[in-house]
Amino acid sequence: MRLILIGFGAVGRGFAEILRDKTNNLRAKYGFEASIVGVVTATRGSLYCAAGLDIPALLTAAKAGSFASYPAGAGLQRDLSAADMITPGAADALLELSPTNLETAQPALATCYRALDAGMHLALANKGPVALRYADLQARAAANGVQMRCEATVMAGTPTMQLAQEALAGCQITGARGILNGTTNYILTQMESGENYRAALEKAQKLGYAEADPSGDVDGWDAAGKLLILANALFGSRLTMGDLQVSGIGGLSADDISRAREQNQRYKLIAQASPSGGTVEAMRLPTTDPLASVAGTTNAITLETDLLGAVTLIGAGAGSHETGAALLADLLAIHRCQCNQTGASA
Amino acid sequence: MRLILIGFGAVGRGFAEILRDKTNNLRAKYGFEASIVGVVTATRGSLYCAAGLDIPALLTAAKAGSFASYPAGAGLQRDLSAADMITPGAADALLELSPTNLETAQPALATCYRALDAGMHLALANKGPVALRYADLQARAAANGVQMRCEATVMAGTPTMQLAQEALAGCQITGARGILNGTTNYILTQMESGENYRAALEKAQKLGYAEADPSGDVDGWDAAGKLLILANALFGSRLTMGDLQVSGIGGLSADDISRAREQNQRYKLIAQASPSGGTVEAMRLPTTDPLASVAGTTNAITLETDLLGAVTLIGAGAGSHETGAALLADLLAIHRCQCNQTGASA
Numbered sequence: 086m087r088l089i090l091i092g093f094g095a096v097g098r099g100f101a102e103i104l105r106d107k108t109n110n111l112r113a114k115y116g117f118e119a120s121i122v123g124v125v126t127a128t129r130g131s132l133y134c135a136a137g138l139d140i141p142a143l144l145t146a147a148k149a150g151s152f153a154s155y156p157a158g159a160g161l162q163r164d165l166s167a168a169d170m171i172t173p174g175a176a177d178a179l180l181e182l183s184p185t186n187l188e189t190a191q192p193a194l195a196t197c198y199r200a201l202d203a204g205m206h207l208a209l210a211n212k213g214p215v216a217l218r219y220a221d222l223q224a225r226a227a228a229n230g231v232q233m234r235c236e237a238t239v240m241a242g243t244p245t246m247q248l249a250q251e252a253l254a255g256c257q258i259t260g261a262r263g264i265l266n267g268t269t270n271y272i273l274t275q276m277e278s279g280e281n282y283r284a285a286l287e288k289a290q291k292l293g294y295a296e297a298d299p300s301g302d303v304d305g306w307d308a309a310g311k312l313l314i315l316a317n318a319l320f321g322s323r324l325t326m327g328d329l330q331v332s333g334i335g336g337l338s339a340d341d342i343s344r345a346r347e348q349n350q351r352y353k354l355i356a357q358a359s360p361s362g363g364t365v366e367a368m369r370l371p372t373t374d375p376l377a378s379v380a381g382t383t384n385a386i387t388l389e390t391d392l393l394g395a396v397t398l399i400g401a402g403a404g405s406h407e408t409g410a411a412l413l414a415d416l417l418a419i420h421r422c423q424c425n426q427t428g429a430s431a
Numbered sequence: 432m433r434l435i436l437i438g439f440g441a442v443g444r445g446f447a448e449i450l451r452d453k454t455n456n457l458r459a460k461y462g463f464e465a466s467i468v469g470v471v472t473a474t475r476g477s478l479y480c481a482a483g484l485d486i487p488a489l490l491t492a493a494k495a496g497s498f499a500s501y502p503a504g505a506g507l508q509r510d511l512s513a514a515d516m517i518t519p520g521a522a523d524a525l526l527e528l529s530p531t532n533l534e535t536a537q538p539a540l541a542t543c544y545r546a547l548d549a550g551m552h553l554a555l556a557n558k559g560p561v562a563l564r565y566a567d568l569q570a571r572a573a574a575n576g577v578q579m580r581c582e583a584t585v586m587a588g589t590p591t592m593q594l595a596q597e598a599l600a601g602c603q604i605t606g607a608r609g610i611l612n613g614t615t616n617y618i619l620t621q622m623e624s625g626e627n628y629r630a631a632l633e634k635a636q637k638l639g640y641a642e643a644d645p646s647g648d649v650d651g652w653d654a655a656g657k658l659l660i661l662a663n664a665l666f667g668s669r670l671t672m673g674d675l676q677v678s679g680i681g682g683l684s685a686d687d688i689s690r691a692r693e694q695n696q697r698y699k700l701i702a703q704a705s706p707s708g709g710t711v712e713a714m715r716l717p718t719t720d721p722l723a724s725v726a727g728t729t730n731a732i733t734l735e736t737d738l739l740g741a742v743t744l745i746g747a748g749a750g751s752h753e754t755g756a757a758l759l760a761d762l763l764a765i766h767r768c769q770c771n772q773t774g775a776s777a
Contacts, residue, residue, distance in 0.1 A: 110603075111601070242602070242738060242739045244594065244598035244599060247593075247598035248590065248594065251593065251598070251767070254760055254763040254767075255756055256760075375721065375724055378718070378723070379721070392588060392756035393747050393753050396746040396747075397745040399721050401740055407738065407739050410602055410738035413601040414598065418600070422768050
């Protein structure tokens with residue numbers, strides 16, 4: 086499977102490292118072989134080689150800050166734009182790993198359509214296109230006889246999408262609620278041990294969990310983007326941000342948290358969706374709820390089903406290898422079912 | 432997909448009810464159509480009709496206690512043995528739902544080999560054959576170009592096997608530990624609220640969770656059987672009961688449990704496996720462990736992976752529809768990937 090990567094930040098490099106380290110294992114266990122033929126970045130330049138790029142050299146050049154230092158060789162093309170690189174036959178799958186834009190999803194959305202129309206499978210870590218245009222992308226993939234998958238966009242490699250769409254096939258999922266943002270869960274966990282909001286946020290920023298402007302996390306927008314993806318994937322809805330009620334954790338005080346604790350409850354930023362809409366809000370959960378015991382940056386989701394009742398999945402929600410693992414899982418799912426798209430995209 | 436069911440107890444009837452109720456949904460969503468062509472039971476007789484049996488009539492006859500009351504019709508054969516019914520072309524898949532025997536796995540084991548050699552896919556709710564002969568059955572399935580799946584044998588329809596084998600494909604699983612027996616977890620949860628062992632066991636028996644002779648559950652053997660299946664499926668091991676150290680919850684007093692509680696710990700019957708062996712034993716877990724908060728008859732498993740760290744799945748561990756859902760999920764997985772067995776069986 087020949088791959089083009091759009092974006093080569095922490096997730097792209099994490100994925101490339103996994104591919105480098107697991108080559109033999111993936112061939113032996115699944116008969117799966119993949120090469121990176123193209124990489125397009127905003128700041129490091131771009132590389133394309135139909136015969137496959139050398140992953141160690143790619144990682145070295147990325148670390149040095151520019152693909153200019155990637156060694157010259159037969160068939161190597163430098164500085165193609167995404168649009169010029171994405172042509173029929175140039176690759177088998179495109180990995181869209183550029184930064185998330187939840188307002189327009191551009192320029193990634195145009196890149197995704199282009200790849201699907203060029204007959205490439207699509208795997209995303211970028212939330213924008215699937216948060217805003219899930220149904221359209223899925224339809225375009227089906228029309229082109231390829232798959233569109235986005236395991237990496239929700240709970241990193243913790244396999245939320247495969248759980249809901251494949252492992253629970255046959256069940257009707259009637260609702261979903263989860264802890265989809267690790268930064269806010271870390272802050273709340275710190276506050277449980279007595280810290281105030283300000284100090285907990287500063288610690289999260291120091292550890293690299295929260296950005297300098299933390300609003301995307303603490304105001305609930307990151308969780309909302311993931312919730313849109315889930316809702317549209319699980320329920321076949323066409324919800325938009327306007328259909329969600331979104332609030333964050335900024336209003337919570339150390340007092341609120343300790344009062345909840347006295348009543349055997351914990352505050353969690355819960356994203357929940359049903360076929361008709363969704364909310365992101367700080368909620369008090371009884372400590373007996375599996376979501377209540379999820380601590381630190383860990384994520385979790387509970388799916389309500391007709392046949393099984395509640396099914397809860399708990400795991401990592403971020404990290405370069407954790408997210409790279411999701412991209413690999415998507416590619417392995419495509420590899421496994423390449424001859425039968427119906428089941429995987431239903 | 433034409434199905435033969437061996438056994439038509441609570442699980443078989445639950446599966447048949449799901450198939451009856453979801454016919455249109457499964458056709459529309461997955462292009463999946465299935466009919467029950469044969470049922471073999473120990474006490475109700477057996478039925479075979481190549482054109483498909485009528486599920487409502489089958490359920491009515493089963494409820495009446497004998498298939499003798501199933502209406503006569505063209506092509507209907509009564510009272511065939513399993514061996515006579517399982518011939519090449521008689522069905523596409525066999526569901527082995529007869530009672531578990533963890534000593535010899537017979538007569539189910541012979542039935543399974545016969546079905547695989549007749550070119551039928553195999554889905555089991557009966558733990559015996561996969562606990563004792565997982566690798567052999569998997570090899571026989573591969574040799575015959577069919578799949579052998581057993582989602583229903585561990586945590587009912589909570590998709591443990593699909594999580595480990597498909598959704599986490601690409602990750603190496605280095606260890607597994609879980610709460611695999613709902614009866615003992617119910618008893619321990621009752622003891623947490625102050626009941627003694629004897630009273631909690633009696634309540635479990637009254638509710639139908641524990642049998643009159645509860646030793647299979649409380650001495651750890653049910654959990655051990657499931658652990659063998661998991662270990663052999665996840666690690667490609669060939670462990671036998673002799674490789675496991677098994678103990679139960681009988682030695683625990685209300686005092687032990689309240690002493691643990693004072694130290695923010697809970698006793699759980701934990702089944703854990705690594706590639707080299709496994710144990711089933713009552714262990715004290717810190718209340719921060721996701722497994723510690725699993726209450727009542729609910730089951731759970733934590734898989735340790737190289738790329739994602741710990742991934743925990745929590746859900747139902749028993750029930751006729753919950754287990755029937757696992758059989759349906761296995762059949763849908765076979766349907767999805769019918770043209771590519773490599774991935775699914777790896």
